[in-house]
Amino acid sequence: MNNYLLIGVIIIYLGCLFGIAFWAERNSKSKWVNNPYIYVLSLAVYCSAWTYYGSVGIASRTGINFLAIYLGPVIAxxxxxxxxxxxxxxxxxxxxxxxxxxISLRYGNNRSLGALVTIICVFGIVPYISLQLKAISETFEIITDETSYASTSVLDDSTFYIAVLLAIFVAFFGTQATDASQRRKGIMTTVAFESILKLAFFLVIGIYVTYYLFDGTIDVYQKASNLSDFERITSYNGLEFGFNWLFTxxxxxxxxxxxPRQFHVAVVENDRERYLKKAIxxxxxxxxxxxxFVIFIAWAGKLRLPTEVNNDYFTLLLPLQQDNIFLAMLVFFGGFSAVISMVVVSTLALSTMVSNNLVIPYGFLAKFIKGDPEKNSNYIKNIRRISIFSLIILAYLFYVNFSYELSLYSIGLISFVVITQLAPSFFIGLFWNRGSAKAAKIGMVTGMLVVIYTLISPLIVTVLTGNTSFIDKGLFGVDLLRPYQLFGLDFLGQEAHAFFWSMLFNIFSFLTFSLLSKGNYRERNYAEMFVNSSNYSNLQEGAFVWKGEAYVTDIRDMLKRFLGKERTERALRIFNLKYNISDSEERADARLVNFSEKLLTGSIGSASARILIASVAKEQPVSLVEVLKILEESKETIATNKALKEKSQELTQLADQLKDANEELLEQDRIKDEFLDTVAHELKTPITSIKAASEVLVEDDEMPEDLKNKFLTNIARDSDRLVTLIHNILDLEKLSNGREELAIGNNQIEVTIEKAIRGVSQIASKKGVCVEFQNGQEINAQYDEDRMLQVLTNLLSNAIKFTEPEDGPIKVNAQKKKDKIQVSIEDNGKGIPKEDIKFVFDKFYQAKHQNIKKPLGxxxxxxxxxxxxxxHKGKIWxxxxYKKGARFVFTIPHTKT
Known part of the structure; x- marks a missing residue:
């Protein structure tokens, strides 16, 4: 493919990324920009060119070794x-x-520690960025069939121009605000977009190779099994392999x-903690x-491609072998996306670290103190822009001079080993408050010296001298000092070997010097704030220890130089409202000092912020004993406040419960009154009717016989109604007090149901409603049949009552469920309102609604x-x-026969 055409396509692609980033910045409040999926996809910046190309290369050479680099994040x-x-x-x-x-903040805002961490990160990540440039250069060469690095001038190298374009992209979208803690929506959205592209294109090439060039995974496996080194690349190869896996x-x-790029996307760019639940x-x-598809592409490359080709680029060479230029272009842009994501985020993170921890605290603070807000803002932005271009150029120089000697996998692992020198100070410092800044620096330096000796110096010496005597014989010819077999440890890979020894010396140094040196009061202060995460927000506000003399006006003037007048006044107004401090207060306390340092930290870093505030606040030394005393008092105050708050909540809950109970009693009294009114009404109505009919019969001797019979029938009906009402009241009272003795016997539930149906058949037929019961197998149970008939009759009568005439059946069902018998009665009537379901079994239920409609019964x-x-030890509900009407269900224990 013509290289100018490819460069044109690359420029168009970068233009699209600019457009996406610009749109995201303009729509930073949109749900398309603020969601957990953007966050998770930005974490995929972990998958760089090393993943896209290098995994296939290592899989083709050493088999399943490539998986170890992904198992660590999965475990984490x-x-x-x-x-x-x-x-x-x-x-x-x-x-x-x-x-x-x-890390600097954890150890008391230590300026030199922040600088050391930054140097280690630059030392470890610049080669990693050069790895990405190497991937661009070599894939560009493959797809255009030209040698990009054979140019006699940098100006003839296309990789150089791509690197410059990436630097412009980062400088434009990464330095729009001076506060580096603000989210970069534009960059993160493009990273998420590229994460989708690189995964999609990698899956496309995987499917193409596995199912187009071959007949599926089984076919690839069967043909690969004939390779001469197949057994080696598909086995664990003993204990040595296991240790290498463990360390990787x-x-x-x-x-x-x-x-740095993972910390940036995972921590700095995190909008909401709940996104973590999606990420895990x-x-x-x-x-x-x-x-x-990594292993299948690796096997396919070994089967289809010549042995002299670079195994890292099987994904690109396989479609080119079939003259499939379109697919090769997709693969190229998938890898290009992986490169851009990594370079952009890494450069952004490193430039912030370089400016905030190297350039500003060691050269520009005096200039900032004299400058105005606009000038200071421009200084900060320009420092970061220069840092971005410097880092890209440094990575390009490393790529030109060193990267040809190493594979993508080797460069990536070297960077990992360097970066892990931060691990002891980072992780132990989160949970152990004895760690000191001195110990952290000694541990990191010791670990880095071991890495340089065991991993980096052999590479540099070999490249510069062309001989391997240092590797083979060791320093001064001492066999135990061979860099790849230090102290006789010869069964680990180069990177795993360096990792083991560097971590051993690093952790030992950190722990030893932490125990020997207690650190100053600021280190212990921040240690407590980092380690103690219970009731965290309250602890952070109250546990900052500071003693000295400071004035609000001096701090305000300092803040204005960086934040501007409007932002400073707004911040101080919010601070005064939060702590109920008068606007006329002249003296500044520890809270304002801490608040001011935080305001400046985002722009110039924590170490520089501390120095600037210290320049206007006369701080007095605080002994470690005083720090611990203040912290303990703060913890005790917080604990006391928490206990008082909990007690207050308990009292509030108790008061609410008493209020609810009182309301319930009032409601019960009201319901009881309504119930008595209902009973009185129900008793009065038939009595009045009986009395009236009796008087008519007594006074009128000449009443026609048919009319007399009608009055007598009414008297009999009302008498039955009285008897039923009184019987129900007495019955309920006996059941409620447990004074009713049940006549328990062994019965068949289906027989009882049929009796109940026959009992209501007459009123059902009058209404034109049929009752359906599908009699199945015999089901025995121990129960009082008369009482069970009473239940079934009540439920069936209700179902008939609320079913429209001539409208549908009432269905009865009985079945065994484990150790229970379940009976259900359902109708297609008007149903029960959702809000009334919990009241239907209440004995005062109808009385509660009698002012709306007179109850039937x-x-x-x-x-x-x-x-x-x-x-009967059962349940009813x-x-x-059920939405088609009402469905009542009850269960009773089942008797096994």
């Missing part, structure tokens, strides 16, 4: 809910914008937390999808039924899921 993800949440909370509380600021997994476990399963799924039937079922 469940811990994010606890560990990463703590890191994010600390970072948001203190406006932390980089891992250097995080540990490397990647630390990397997912410590790589979706990010491992993303990694799984990315690795499904006394309203005691369902209450009596409930008491009967409960006396209304099926809330």
């Amino acid at each position: 993800m469940p811990l994010w809910v606890v560990l990463m949440r703590k890191i994010i909370r600390i970072s948001k509380q203190h406006k932390i914008s980089s891992i250097a600021d995080f 997994i540990a490397l990647s476990f630390f990397a997912i937390f410590l790589l 399963w979706l990010f491992p799924l993303y990694l799984l999808l990315f690795n499904i 006394s309203g005691l039937g369902l209450s009596i039924s409930k008491k009967i079922i409960e006396s 209304v099926d809330k899921k």
Whole structure:
């Protein structure tokens, strides 16, 4: 393919990314920009060119070794809910914008420690960026069939121009605000977009190779099994292989937390903690999808391609071998997306660290003190822009001079080993308050010296001298000092070997010097704030220890130089309102000093912020004993406040419960009165009717016989009604007090149901309603049949009452369910309102609604039924899921025969 045409397509693609980033910045409040999926996909910046190309290369050479670099993050993800949440909370509380600021703050805002962390990160990540440039250069060469690095001038190298374009992209979208702790919606949205592209294109090439060039995974496996080294690349190869796997997994476990780009996307760009719940399963799924076809592409490349080609680029060479230019272009742009994401985020994170921890605190603070807000803002932005271009150029120079000697996998692992030198100070410092800044620096320096000796110096010496005597014989010819077999340890790979020894010396130095040196009061102060995460927000506000003399006007003037007058006044007004401080207050306390440092931290870093505030606040030394005393008092105050708050909540809940109970008693009294009114009304009505009819019969001797019979019938009916009402009241009272003795016997439930149906058949037929019961197998149970008939009759009568005439059947069903018998009666009537379901078994239920509609009956039937079922150790309820009418269900114990 013509290289100018490809460069044109690349420029168009970068233009699209600019457009996406610009749109995202303009629509930063949109749900398309603010959602957990953008967050999770931005975490996929972990999958760089190393993943896209290097995994296939290592799989073709050493088999399943490539998986170890992804198992570490997968193992780490469940811990994010606890560990990463703590890191994010600390970072948001203190406006932390980089891992250097995080570690520096943990050890008392130590300026030199922040600088050391930054140098280590630059040392480890610049070669990693050069790895990406190497991938662009070599894939560009493959797809255009030209040698890009054979140019005699940098100006003839297309990779150089691509690197410059990436630097412009980062400088434009990454330095729009001076506060580095602010989210970069534009960049993160493009990273998420590219994460989708690189995964999609990698899956496309995987499917193409597996199912087009071959007949599926089984076919690839069967043909690959004939390879001469197949057994070696598909087995664990003993204990040595296991140790290499273990150390590589540990490397990647630390990397997912410590790589500057991962810290940036996971912590700085996190909008909401709840996004972590999505990340802990979706990010491992993303990694799984990315690795499904890796081994099959690796085998396919070994089967189809010449042995002299670069195994890292099988994904690109396989479609080119078939003259499939379109698919090769997709693969190229998938890898290009992986490169851009990594370079952009890494450069952004490193430039922030370089400006906030190297350039500003060691050269520009005096200039900032004299400058105005606009000038200072421009200084900060320009420093970061220069840092971005410097880092890109440095990575390009490394790529030109060193990267040809190393594979993508080797460069990536070297970077991981360097970055993990931050691990002891980072992780132990989160949970152990004895760690000191001195110990952290000694541990990091010791670990880095071991890495340089065991991993980096052999490469440099070999490239510069062309001989391997240092590797083979060791320093000064001492066999135990061979860099790849230090002290005789010869069974680990180069990177795993360097990782083991560097971590051993690093951790030992950190722990030893932490125990020997207690650190100053600021170190212990921040240690307590980092380690103690219980009631975190309250602790952060009250546990900052500071003693000295400071004035509000001096601090206000300092803040104005960076934040401007309007932002400063707004921030101080909010601060005064929060702590109920008068606007006329002249003296500044520890809270204002702490608040001011946080305001400046996002713009110039925590170490520089501390120095600037210290220049206007005369701080007095505080002894470690005083710090511990203040912290203990703060903790005790917080604990006391928490206990008082809990007690207050308990009292409030108790008061609410008493209020509810009182309201319930009043309601019960009201209901009881209504019930008595209903009973009186029900008694009065038939008595009045009986009295009237009797008087007519007595006074009129000449009444016609048919009319006399009618009056007598009414008297008999009303008498029955009185008897039923009185019987129900007495019956309910006996059941409620447990004075009713049940005549328990062995009965068949289907026989009892049929008796109940026959009992209501006459009123059902009058209404034109049929009752259906499908008699199945015999079901025996121990119960009082008369009482059970009473329940069934009540339920069937209610169903008939609320079913429209000539409209549908009433269905009865009985079945065994484990050790219970379940009976249901359902109708297609008007049903029961949802809000009334919980009251239907209340004995005062109808009385409660009598002012709306006069009840039919006394309203005691369902209450009596409930008491009967409960006396049989059963349950009765209304099926809330039934929507076609009403469905009552009850269960009683089943008798096994």
